[in-house]
Amino acid sequence: MSVINRGVRNAFRNTIRTFSLVIILGLVVGLALTMLVARRAVTAKIDSVKSAIGNTITVSPAGARGFGGGGNPLTADNVNAIKTTPHVASVTASINDRLDTIGANTPSFGGDSNSTGTTNLVSPITPGSLGRRFGGRGNNSNSANFTLPITVTGSSDPNSTQVAGSNQLKITAGVSIDGSSNQHVAMVGKDLATKNNLNVGSTFSAYGQTITVAAIYDAGNTFANGGVIMPLAAVQNLSGQVGDVTNVIVQVDSISNISSTVTDLQNKLGTTADVVSQQDTSNQALAPLENIKSLSLYSLIGAVGAGAAIILLTMMMIVRERRREIGVLKAIGASNLKVVLQFVSEATTLTLLGAVVGLIIGFVGGNPVTKLLVSSSANAAQTTGMNGPGGGGGGGRLLRLAGQGLGGLRNVNAVVGWDILLFGLGAAIVIAIIGSAIPALVIAKVRPAEVMRAE
Amino acid sequence: MLKVSGISKQFSSGHNKVSAVSDVSFQVPEGQFASIIGKSGSGKSTLLCLLGALDKPTAGHIEVDGQDITNLGDHALIAYRCRKIGFVFQSYNLVPNLNALENVMLPMEFAGLRRTKRKARAQNLLDQVGLSGDKQRRKPGRLSGGEQQRVAIARALANQPKLILADEPTGNLDSQTGKMIFDLLHKLARSENTTIIAVTHDLEVAGKTDLTFRLDDGKLTSGIKYR
Numbered sequence: 232m233s234v235i236n237r238g239v240r241n242a243f244r245n246t247i248r249t250f251s252l253v254i255i256l257g258l259v260v261g262l263a264l265t266m267l268v269a270r271r272a273v274t275a276k277i278d279s280v281k282s283a284i285g286n287t288i289t290v291s292p293a294g295a296r297g298f299g300g301g302g303n304p305l306t307a308d309n310v311n312a313i314k315t316t317p318h319v320a321s322v323t324a325s326i327n328d329r330l331d332t333i334g335a336n337t338p339s340f341g342g343d344s345n346s347t348g349t350t351n352l353v354s355p356i357t358p359g360s361l362g363r364r365f366g367g368r369g370n371n372s373n374s375a376n377f378t379l380p381i382t383v384t385g386s387s388d389p390n391s392t393q394v395a396g397s398n399q400l401k402i403t404a405g406v407s408i409d410g411s412s413n414q415h416v417a418m419v420g421k422d423l424a425t426k427n428n429l430n431v432g433s434t435f436s437a438y439g440q441t442i443t444v445a446a447i448y449d450a451g452n453t454f455a456n457g458g459v460i461m462p463l464a465a466v467q468n469l470s471g472q473v474g475d476v477t478n479v480i481v482q483v484d485s486i487s488n489i490s491s492t493v494t495d496l497q498n499k500l501g502t503t504a505d506v507v508s509q510q511d512t513s514n515q516a517l518a519p520l521e522n523i524k525s526l527s528l529y530s531l532i533g534a535v536g537a538g539a540a541i542i543l544l545t546m547m548m549i550v551r552e553r554r555r556e557i558g559v560l561k562a563i564g565a566s567n568l569k570v571v572l573q574f575v576s577e578a579t580t581l582t583l584l585g586a587v588v589g590l591i592i593g594f595v596g597g598n599p600v601t602k603l604l605v606s607s608s609a610n611a612a613q614t615t616g617m618n619g620p621g622g623g624g625g626g627g628r629l630l631r632l633a634g635q636g637l638g639g640l641r642n643v644n645a646v647v648g649w650d651i652l653l654f655g656l657g658a659a660i661v662i663a664i665i666g667s668a669i670p671a672l673v674i675a676k677v678r679p680a681e682v683m684r685a686e
Numbered sequence: 687m688l689k690v691s692g693i694s695k696q697f698s699s700g701h702n703k704v705s706a707v708s709d710v711s712f713q714v715p716e717g718q719f720a721s722i723i724g725k726s727g728s729g730k731s732t733l734l735c736l737l738g739a740l741d742k743p744t745a746g747h748i749e750v751d752g753q754d755i756t757n758l759g760d761h762a763l764i765a766y767r768c769r770k771i772g773f774v775f776q777s778y779n780l781v782p783n784l785n786a787l788e789n790v791m792l793p794m795e796f797a798g799l800r801r802t803k804r805k806a807r808a809q810n811l812l813d814q815v816g817l818s819g820d821k822q823r824r825k826p827g828r829l830s831g832g833e834q835q836r837v838a839i840a841r842a843l844a845n846q847p848k849l850i851l852a853d854e855p856t857g858n859l860d861s862q863t864g865k866m867i868f869d870l871l872h873k874l875a876r877s878e879n880t881t882i883i884a885v886t887h888d889l890e891v892a893g894k895t896d897l898t899f900r901l902d903d904g905k906l907t908s909g910i911k912y913r
Contacts, residue, residue, distance in 0.1 A: 233795075237784075244783050559779040562740060563841065564768025564796035566761075679767075680741040 234569050238576025242584075252545055253584045256538055256662075260589025261596065263534035264655050268597030269604055270527035271651075273520045280517060281510075286486045288493055288508045290479040290500065298329065304475035305504060312499045313479055318488040323388040323480040324463055328470045329380035330437055348438035348470060354379040355426035356457045381423070382458040383437065385466025386410050389418055391480065392450075405431035405446030413464040416445040420456035438469040486510070523604050535658055538582070542666030546578050550670045554677055562679040571671040578670075579663040586659035590652055597651075688714040688737070688849060688881055693746030693756075695732055695904075706732040707743070708904040714897060716848070717879045719872055721892040724901035730885040731853060733901065737883060738771050738851045739763045751848045768796050772842030772880075774871075776854035778834040780826040786812060786837045787822045793844040804844075811840035815870060832863035839870060843878060850875070852884040856891060868894065 243249055290313060294302035304326070314322050330350035356362070356379050363377070387410040392400045408416045417437075419429055424447045429435065433444045442461070450456055467473050483492045489510045496506045514521075550557070560570050695707040707729045714720045724730050735741040737748060739755050747756050755766055772793075773779075780789045787808050794804035812822050815836040817829075826834050835855060842850050855871065856864030868891050875882045884895065892898045900907050 240783060555779065556781060559773075559775070559781070560792075561764075562738065562767060562773050563793045564764060564845070566764050566796075569796065678740070680735045 234572045235576045238573040239580045241573070241577045242580035248545075249581065249584075252541070252581055253588055255541055256582060256585025257588025257592060259534050259538040259541065260586050260655060260659060260662075261592025262589075263531050263538070263658055264589055264593025264651060265596050265600045266527040266530040266534065267654060268593060268651060269601040270524055270531065272601050273523045273527070273605065277517055277520050277524070280513060281486050285509075286483045286489055288481040288483060288489065288496065288506060290481060290496060290504050290506050292477060293503055293505050295477065295505075298327065303503070304472065304477050305479060306476070307474040309500060309503065310476055310479060313481060313496060316481075316492060316495050316499060318484045318492045318495075319481055320484045321388075321482040323386060323391050323482075324476045325384055325386040325478045325480070326463060326466050326470070326472060326475055327477050328383050328385070328466060328472075330383055330459075331380050332378050333436075335378040350381055350435060350437040352381050352423060352427050352435050352437075352459075354381055354457055355420075355422040356453060379457075382454075383417075383466060384458060384460050385463040385470075386460060387463045389460045389462070399449075399451045401449045401451075402446050403449050405444070408445045408460075408462060410462050411464070412462045413468065414462060415440055415442045415465060415469075416461065417442050418446040418448050418460040419444055420458050421447050421449045422453065422456040423458065426457075440469060520605065526604075535662060538585070538658070538662040539665040542578055542582055542662055543669060545581070546574065546666055546670040547673070549577070550574065550673050557674055557677045558679045561677070567675045571667075571674050574670060574674060575663065575667040578667040579660065582659045582663040582666070583656070586655050589659075590655045593651070593655060687716050687749070687751065688883070689747075689749040690737070691747045691749075693733075693736055693743040693748060695729075695736060695741065696744045706904050707736065707901075709746070710901075710904075710906050711746075712899055712906060714881055714883065716881055717875060718896040719875045719882045719884070720897035720899065721895040722883065722885045722899045722901060723887070723889065723892045728901040729904035730901055732904075734851050734853055734883070734885055737849070738773060739766050768793065769845050770848045772845070772847040772850040774835070774838050774842045774850060774852035774855045774884075776857040778826065778831075778838045778858075780834055780837055780841070782826055785823050785825050786817060786829065786833075786840075789826070789837055790840045790844055793841060797845050807844065808840070811843055812837070814874070815840045830863075831859050832867065835859060835863075835867050836870065839867070839874065843874060843880070846878065847880060850880055850882045852882065854886060855884055856886070856888060864888070864891070 290305065290309075292302040292304050294300045295304075305324075310322065310324050313319060328348065330348050330352070332353050333349045333351055335353070358377055358379055362379050389408050389410045390400060402418070403421060405418075408414070408418055417435075423429070424444070427435065429444050429447070431444055431446060434441050435444070436442070437459075442459075448456075448460070463476075467475060481492070481496070483489050489508050493506050493508050493510075496504075500506065557570055560573075561567075690710060690712050692709050692711050693707060694705065694709055696703045696705050698704075710733065722730050722733060732741070736743050739758070743756055747754050749755070750766075750770055753766075755763070758766060780786075781792065784792070787805070790808035790811055791801075791804045794807065799807075809822065812818065817833060817836050817840070821829065821833065826837070829837065835858075839855075842852075850871075852871065856867050859867060871882055871884070872894070874880065884891075886892050
């Protein structure tokens with residue numbers, strides 16, 4: 232019989248104690264695994280929500296949103312300042328303008344006339360009651376030839392989905408244009424192309440110039456498919472807004488750097504620009520999940536620590552009980568190492584038995600406990616959000632951002648995989664080693680002579 | 687041959703030093719059965735500890751089979767205890783969850799003997815001490831005191847030691863069983879050519895040994911008696 236076998240057998244010398252210890256260790260390991268499962272599920276959810284939000288920052292002229300509000304456009308210097316900000320990976324600068332249809336009544340969405348040019352194109356979007364309501368003063372929105380203006384976007388990156396304000400930008404015909412050029416070329420939305428019988432190579436007039444259709448795109452929504460995208464410099468020159476920019480989309484190198492980059496941009500641009508990221512909103516909404524993540528980590532550490540303490544105290548008790556036996560083993564020729572190995576083997580056996588019970592508990596309880604934690608935490612956050620100052624926030628906003636419903640935030644699925652099971656076994660071994668370390672020192676100090684004196 | 691030359695052992699007790707064994711010298715020829723008698727606290731067990739390398743003397747030398755064990759390092763002492771010494775305790779000190787056979791195999795495992803060999807030798811030894819058949823598979827709790835002491839004697843003989851140290855080997859047994867155990871030890875000492883030193887209170891037992899030493903307050907006070 233080897234030292235290891237003897238240790239394993241010794242684990243069953245006192246069956247009542249072994250049973251009790253295994254149950255307690257099982258609960259501890261089960262708690263640790265459940266917390267690990269919860270933490271991983273919540274972390275995955277947080278990452279998925281954050282990745283859905285993306286690592287972009289929007290910079291727009293202070294006080295302006297689209298064609299609403301006021302203020303002055305951003306300048307080329309502002310764009311350069313943005314580009315040189317730390318953690319900024321790329322910058323897409325855009326300018327938005329509207330083209331009135333020649334011979335038609337078009338609405339004004341702000342000033343008396345905020346369109347700087349005209350076109351022979353007709354908008355494919357039916358004005359409807361919203362278009363007529365937003366028609367503004369000085370326009371005959373009830374006239375028979377009332378049409379909406381054509382939105383033209385000049386962009387340094389015409390292929391960016393964010394330029395089209397959409398989740399997709401698919402070129403259905405032709406080739407994409409170069410955003411850094413000054414050519415009079417355009418990509419037109421598929422609805423606008425259909426309405427005006429445009430194909431690749433067709434021309435239309437804008438700002439009194441002839442523009443060639445280089446591509447037709449499908450952005451997946453009616454508004455974007457009724458617009459025109461051109462190179463940034465071309466629109467700036469044609470509209471007489473050289474160097475002006477109305478929107479800058481900043482890609483940050485990592486989601487974790489968004490907050491610091493927003494602060495840097497705000498410091499650099501001062502009151503000239505509004506710097507907006509969706510991370511603040513997401514952070515607020517994700518706070519309950521972050522709390523669960525922290526709670527589960529502390530619980531995990533606490534459970535492993537408690538397991539180590541339990542096995543340590545138990546092994547100390549066992550070593551004290553068997554002090555004489557240790558002395559006998561040494562007297563008949565056992566080395567310290569062999570005696571220590573025997574007790575480590577015993578502790579490991581007890582802990583592994585506990586781990587098996589713990590794995591079952593973790594396997595069965597991981598998902599329900601995670602859901603319970605998320606559900607109760609989300610409820611608490613919702614209540615706080617509705618009653619607290621500035622309420623109505625967190626969850627709802629985040630879920631819109633992530634394209635999910637309230638159920639989406641709560642829909643955290645915990646999965647117990649092989650890695651979790653391996654962690655359970657690994658934790659058990661760590662617990663056994665830590666729990667055996669001090670008893671091993673005590674064993675090493677037991678002198679066989681003391682046993683003889685006790686005879 | 688066991689040769690003890692002027693060994694002493696002192697313990698600290700508070701600010702005082704207590705001399706448990708003081709300048710003891712004697713020799714025991716190979717294969718002899720010697721007894722040490724004395725009152726409680728006279729230093730008998732301490733002397734046995736020193737002879738068994740369970741403790742180190744404050745002064746003096748102990749030679750076993752020509753080797754001075756007082757100069758050995760820790761690892762060498764473990765090997766010495768494993769291969770050259772066998773212990774028999776008053777309360778047997780068998781490992782309770784191992785059966786008789788496994789208890790006897792234990793010292794051979796520590797000595798690195800292969801399992802098949804140690805099992806065969808353990809069975810042979812148990813047969814020699816009169817424990818055969820089903821009893822070899824019994825755990826100590828299911829054996830009588832005499833039977834447990836027989837297992838302890840077989841365990842002490844496992845690695846064919848040069849010296850067996852017995853601390854009150856008959857102390858927990860009735861007189862008849864004690865006599866049987868004593869006779870067994872005596873017989874084995876001769877058949878295995880092993881030197882045996884037994885600490886005892888029993889003067890009748892001591893009277894039957896080849897040599898007897900008397901300890902008083904840690905000192906050897908009476909001469910050696912040869913039978």
